[in-house]
Amino acid sequence: MGTKTADETGAETGAEATTDEEKVSVTKADEVTEAEDTSADDTAADEIDDENEAELFEAAQEESPAGVGQGAGAVVSAALGLVSLSGSWVGTVASARQSLIGQLHAQTATSSDVSKLLDEGYGDAWKATALWAGVFALIALIVGVAVLVRPAFGAPGKPQAVWIKSVAWGGVALGVIGLLLAVLKYTGFLLDLPSV
Numbered sequence: 511m512g513t514k515t516a517d518e519t520g521a522e523t524g525a526e527a528t529t530d531e532e533k534v535s536v537t538k539a540d541e542v543t544e545a546e547d548t549s550a551d552d553t554a555a556d557e558i559d560d561e562n563e564a565e566l567f568e569a570a571q572e573e574s575p576a577g578v579g580q581g582a583g584a585v586v587s588a589a590l591g592l593v594s595l596s597g598s599w600v601g602t603v604a605s606a607r608q609s610l611i612g613q614l615h616a617q618t619a620t621s622s623d624v625s626k627l628l629d630e631g632y633g634d635a636w637k638a639t640a641l642w643a644g645v646f647a648l649i650a651l652i653v654g655v656a657v658l659v660r661p662a663f664g665a666p667g668k669p670q671a672v673w674i675k676s677v678a679w680g681g682v683a684l685g686v687i688g689l690l691l692a693v694l695k696y697t698g699f700l701l702d703l704p705s706v
């Protein structure tokens with residue numbers, strides 16, 4: 511009575527195997543359910559992140575056009591102010607042209623008045639350089655002032671970036687200095703032609 515037959519042992523083993531298979535399938539089902547729950551949570555978090563990124567992107571796009579234009583205007587103003595002080599290619603060409611015209615007039619003139627030759631050969635070229643420097647300085651001044659007053663007409667409640675104000679004020683200052691120097695050079699108060 512203490513011995514079991516092969517059929518009874520096989521039946522017990524089969525029952526244990528069936529139970530083990532059920533445990534494995536239940537465990538796998540639990541793992542799949544947990545994975546689905548985590549992926550659902552990740553998907554929801556990704557959707558929230560995407561919405562936040564979209565809102566930030568839209569807000570940046572709304573702000574950037576005004577800031578970009580004003581920043582570019584401020585940089586242009588400062589650059590034109592520097593050009594008015596240091597000279598430009600246009601001023602150099604205008605000066606060389608006036609110098610050439612003065613030399614042609616001097617060669618065709620019958621009089622040998624040195625002061626007239628000096629004025630036509632070099633004075634007009636100097637005035638042409640001063641005139642173009644003044645034009646660049648005036649443009650720098652106008653662009654700088656336009657950038658500074660732009661928030662009052664565009665979006666009064668929207669503050670202007672500090673660096674834009676700083677660069678625009680630099681452009682205005684360089685424009686004023688360049689315009690003053692151009693007027694002094696053109697009128698002869700600064701570095702006038704030598705008298706003969």
